Amino acid sequence: MNLVLFEEHELQTGGLLVLSDVRAEHIRKVLGLLVDDSLRIGMINGTLGRGTVLSIDAEAVTLAVQLDREPPPLVPVELILALPRPIMLQRILKQAATIGVGRIHLLRSAKVEKSFFHSPALLPEKIRERLLEGLAQATVDTRLPEVCIHPLFKVFVQDALPELEGCRLLAHPGVLPTLPEVFPRSKERILLAVGPEGGWNDYEVSCFLEQGFAAFAMGSRILHVDTAVAVLLGQLALLRTLTAG
Amino acid sequence: MNLVLFEEHELQTGGLLVLSDVRAEHIRKVLGLLVDDSLRIGMINGTLGRGTVLSIDAEAVTLAVQLDREPPPLVPVELILALPRPIMLQRILKQAATIGVGRIHLLRSAKVEKSFFHSPALLPEKIRERLLEGLAQATVDTRLPEVCIHPLFKVFVQDALPELEGCRLLAHPGVLPTLPEVFPRSKERILLAVGPEGGWNDYEVSCFLEQGFAAFAMGSRILHVDTAVAVLLGQLALLRTLTAG
Numbered sequence: 001m002n003l004v005l006f007e008e009h010e011l012q013t014g015g016l017l018v019l020s021d022v023r024a025e026h027i028r029k030v031l032g033l034l035v036d037d038s039l040r041i042g043m044i045n046g047t048l049g050r051g052t053v054l055s056i057d058a059e060a061v062t063l064a065v066q067l068d069r070e071p072p073p074l075v076p077v078e079l080i081l082a083l084p085r086p087i088m089l090q091r092i093l094k095q096a097a098t099i100g101v102g103r104i105h106l107l108r109s110a111k112v113e114k115s116f117f118h119s120p121a122l123l124p125e126k127i128r129e130r131l132l133e134g135l136a137q138a139t140v141d142t143r144l145p146e147v148c149i150h151p152l153f154k155v156f157v158q159d160a161l162p163e164l165e166g167c168r169l170l171a172h173p174g175v176l177p178t179l180p181e182v183f184p185r186s187k188e189r190i191l192l193a194v195g196p197e198g199g200w201n202d203y204e205v206s207c208f209l210e211q212g213f214a215a216f217a218m219g220s221r222i223l224h225v226d227t228a229v230a231v232l233l234g235q236l237a238l239l240r241t242l243t244a245g
Numbered sequence: 246m247n248l249v250l251f252e253e254h255e256l257q258t259g260g261l262l263v264l265s266d267v268r269a270e271h272i273r274k275v276l277g278l279l280v281d282d283s284l285r286i287g288m289i290n291g292t293l294g295r296g297t298v299l300s301i302d303a304e305a306v307t308l309a310v311q312l313d314r315e316p317p318p319l320v321p322v323e324l325i326l327a328l329p330r331p332i333m334l335q336r337i338l339k340q341a342a343t344i345g346v347g348r349i350h351l352l353r354s355a356k357v358e359k360s361f362f363h364s365p366a367l368l369p370e371k372i373r374e375r376l377l378e379g380l381a382q383a384t385v386d387t388r389l390p391e392v393c394i395h396p397l398f399k400v401f402v403q404d405a406l407p408e409l410e411g412c413r414l415l416a417h418p419g420v421l422p423t424l425p426e427v428f429p430r431s432k433e434r435i436l437l438a439v440g441p442e443g444g445w446n447d448y449e450v451s452c453f454l455e456q457g458f459a460a461f462a463m464g465s466r467i468l469h470v471d472t473a474v475a476v477l478l479g480q481l482a483l484l485r486t487l488t489a490g
């Protein structure tokens with residue numbers, strides 16, 4: 001936990017924050033702070049700053065809060081993922097929040113097991129926990145990514161996808177173009193679709209192509225989805241820098 | 246398991262392979278193969294091809310092996326990592342094997358807990374398991390990365406590091422240069438050093454710089470080591486492609 005996050009409604013008048021849950025325990029046991037020490041804090045979906053310990057005991061930690069910094073820009077990439085298996089999903093949610101993705105779509109695909117949609121990992125409070133962990137890791141950001149769950153592929157493609165803005169890129173093994181070849185020269189946002197490890201099926205690929213997606217391949221090695229997402233977000237960030245320069 | 250791997254000594258005369266362990270179970274239960282079906286197989290550190298099921302029962306699976314394909318080139322990047330905590334280490338080993346890293350150095354750093362060096366995750370057979378999982382994921386490679394453990398930072402820097410070849414890059418938060426600015430124009434190998442999440446300390450950084458490393462920063466967000474490694478390997482691969490073009 002490189003950053004202690006709190007909700008706006010937790011902030012009391014006079015800029016006081018009283019913590020008595022795992023965050024208090026973290027401040028006491030892991031950080032080992034004493035009165036007058038300070039730590040990085042951030043208001044969820046708000047600004048960041050420092051909290052100075054006013055009092056600390058076994059019950060609670062009281063901080064004087066000073067917020068003075070905006071989080072850095074989000075990554076201009078919106079992720080569209082075939083719903084991964086729960087353990088992988090948890091890792092990807094955390095990772096995406098750390099990297100600064102603003103919105104993630106999780107959708108049904110022929111190669112996604114139906115049971116994944118009934119996993120407790122998809123409960124709103126569980127998703128939120130993972131995202132907060134990701135923000136606490138990132139250290140500099142407070143903005144919770146939006147997570148949209150689409151249990152029907154066709155409904156997503158017909159109703160949700162046409163409303164989404166950005167240059168549409170589809171990671172798909174076996175095609176010839178590479179990422180630099182499909183990367184847009186303009187500075188528009190990117191909608192990046194990454195399939196399940198077995199790949200999208202032919203029908204799904206044709207739906208994406210009809211909706212204006214350009215397919216590209218990542219090479220012959222089959223990466224786990226979390227690795228593929230990290231690699232692609234890294235490459236997109238780099239391409240954006242190089243194009244801007 | 247996208248690829249079933251076996252040892253050279255397991256191959257019998259006439260190209261027969263008899264499996265009776267988890268691999269046989271995978272072929273029976275997950276792949277559900279029958280006689281005359283075939284699957285992707287590879288000889289560890291050797292060639293790849295297909296195995297055709299000659300017989301299959303509760304005891305064993307016998308395959309007729311046909312090897313006819315070389316694995317793709319390894320990634321020309323050698324990783325130098327401060328030893329991560331065991332659960333992260335396991336993930337990184339697997340991921341590095343999947344991506345095609347040839348050699349990984351794990352070393353002591355001031356911010357690495359000493360206990361990590363006594364973790365069962367560092368036993369040779371455990372390391373090998375994780376690497377094989379990574380290769381089975383990658384689907385197209387059989388080459389086990391070499392993993393070198395360096396329990397003393399100074400000994401690594403003085404004795405091992407001078408022998409390593411390649412352009413030396415150090416990921417280090419807070420410096421100004423970015424990866425494209427320190428990336429070599431020549432096609433040489435890269436030695437990439439990635440610190441613990443708390444960062445290398447000043448002494449460690451000065452040792453790397455004395456040994457010819459160029460430091461670069463990845464931005465303000467603090468990524469988990471596995472995410473950082475995937476992002477960097479993705480960016481290095483992209484820079485190599487763009488430079489070659």
